[in-house]
Amino acid sequence: MLSLLDLRARIAAGTLTPAGAIDLCRAAIAAREPDLHALVTLDPAPAIPEAGPLAGIAVGVKDIIDSAGLPSQMGSSIYAGWTPRGDAAVVSRLKRLGAVALAKTTTTAFASSDPTETVNPHDPGHTPGGSSAGSAAAVGAGMLPLALGTQTAGSVIRPASYCGCAAVKPSFRLIPTVGVKTYSWALDTVGLFAAGVADVAHALALVTGRPEIEGAEAGSAPRIGLVRQDFAEAPEPAAEAALARARQAAERAGARVTDLALPAELAQAWERHRIIQNYEGRLALAWEYDTQADALPPRVREHLDAGEAFSPAQYDDARRHAHRARRVLKSLFADYDAILTFSAPGPAPATLAFTGDPRFNQLWTLMGVPCVNVPVPGHRLPVGVQVIGRFGDDGRALAVARMIEDALRG
Numbered sequence: 131m132l133s134l135l136d137l138r139a140r141i142a143a144g145t146l147t148p149a150g151a152i153d154l155c156r157a158a159i160a161a162r163e164p165d166l167h168a169l170v171t172l173d174p175a176p177a178i179p180e181a182g183p184l185a186g187i188a189v190g191v192k193d194i195i196d197s198a199g200l201p202s203q204m205g206s207s208i209y210a211g212w213t214p215r216g217d218a219a220v221v222s223r224l225k226r227l228g229a230v231a232l233a234k235t236t237t238t239a240f241a242s243s244d245p246t247e248t249v250n251p252h253d254p255g256h257t258p259g260g261s262s263a264g265s266a267a268a269v270g271a272g273m274l275p276l277a278l279g280t281q282t283a284g285s286v287i288r289p290a291s292y293c294g295c296a297a298v299k300p301s302f303r304l305i306p307t308v309g310v311k312t313y314s315w316a317l318d319t320v321g322l323f324a325a326g327v328a329d330v331a332h333a334l335a336l337v338t339g340r341p342e343i344e345g346a347e348a349g350s351a352p353r354i355g356l357v358r359q360d361f362a363e364a365p366e367p368a369a370e371a372a373l374a375r376a377r378q379a380a381e382r383a384g385a386r387v388t389d390l391a392l393p394a395e396l397a398q399a400w401e402r403h404r405i406i407q408n409y410e411g412r413l414a415l416a417w418e419y420d421t422q423a424d425a426l427p428p429r430v431r432e433h434l435d436a437g438e439a440f441s442p443a444q445y446d447d448a449r450r451h452a453h454r455a456r457r458v459l460k461s462l463f464a465d466y467d468a469i470l471t472f473s474a475p476g477p478a479p480a481t482l483a484f485t486g487d488p489r490f491n492q493l494w495t496l497m498g499v500p501c502v503n504v505p506v507p508g509h510r511l512p513v514g515v516q517v518i519g520r521f522g523d524d525g526r527a528l529a530v531a532r533m534i535e536d537a538l539r540g
């Protein structure tokens with residue numbers, strides 16, 4: 131994969147120019163994209179700033195996030211050719227840092243769960259995951275050093291796990307969603323994909339203007355709660371093995387890892403995630419649903435039909451459960467520095483018709499807490515584990531994730 135930090139170091143050392151770094155991506159895209167189908171649009175002649183902390187860094191932008199002058203097609207025929215005038219807030223920030231919005235990456239329709247044409251960079255017979263399919267695949271394939279995604283259920287962490295790259299779904303609203311097509315205003319979170327955890331941390335610190343995110347320390351003996359989320363169906367053996375390896379690596383690095391059973395309030399919130407997601411999705415996509423329902427692919431249609439059936443009382447009840455669970459989780463974090471759990475039920479499923487199950491992700495999206503995917507080496511197809519921090523403690527979550535990543539690589 132292309133490391134953002136490595137490219138920046140070579141540019142700082144004068145052995146690579148920003149234009150040269152972009153050319154490296156173009157060459158990798160030329161080599162891999164014909165088989166991968168991760169990109170929707172490639173900017174033929176983007177401005178390439180010479181200066182800035184992200185000068186020379188090409189970014190993939192999920193096709194529900196606006197980049198001025200490039201179409202935002204939402205993975206749907208309804209928006210074929212739709213081209214926004216301006217940048218989404220996060221894209222504008224990246225450009226100000228010197229980055230180049232080189233390509234729009236594939237998304238499932240409206241960031242829901244219908245498949246895209248993108249394939250897994252490690253095996254074309256397997257899904258790359260979703261909904262941020264193209265971003266995860268492009269970074270995992272070494273075509274881009276940085277990509278933007280979004281997560282409403284598991285759309286950053288799960289595809290990163292399937293494609294073998296690092297990713298962060300930050301604390302809720304840490305990155306603005308202005309200029310991002312909304313599915314659920316209570317859940318949608320902009321996330322980042324990059325080769326390794328250090329690359330992701332560097333990008334998040336710059337994008338948010340918070341250098342403390344990159345400077346945070348894991349501590350000499352971080353307290354890690356190992357959470358199995360037993361309320362979700364059991365994972366596959368490969369995910370179990372990855373979690374066990376990550377636990378051993380964390381303990382080798384000095385962490386104190388203890389099994390943590392989540393209180394009932396968390397399971398109750400977990401099972402109500404879909405009510406909030408689809409009730410809000412039905413309202414957010416009212417124009418599309420009311421005027422062009424036949425153009426919606428089957429899974430989006432199914433989710434919006436479900437949203438149509440939920441009452442305001444059910445929605446309000448789900449939000450009360452979520453609020454209660456956030457309070458319980460906050461008190462849990464008094465005794466832990468991070469949580470370690472599954473990123474996905476297993477390796478990428480051997481199909482292109484299904485983007486995978488977000489059952490190990492959805493609770494944490496609803497809780498609004500930072501989640502980091504750490505690739506775990508040793509499997510033919512990538513399997514990741516998820517490091518989760520308390521709300522607003524993105525730096526420490528990334529530091530603990532980095533500690534585990536280093537120990538796994540050691």
Ligand SMILES: NC(=O)CC(=O)O
Pocket residue numbers: 241242243260261280281282283284285286288485488
């Ligand atoms: N947008 C999402 O998070 C949906 C998913 O997890 O597949």
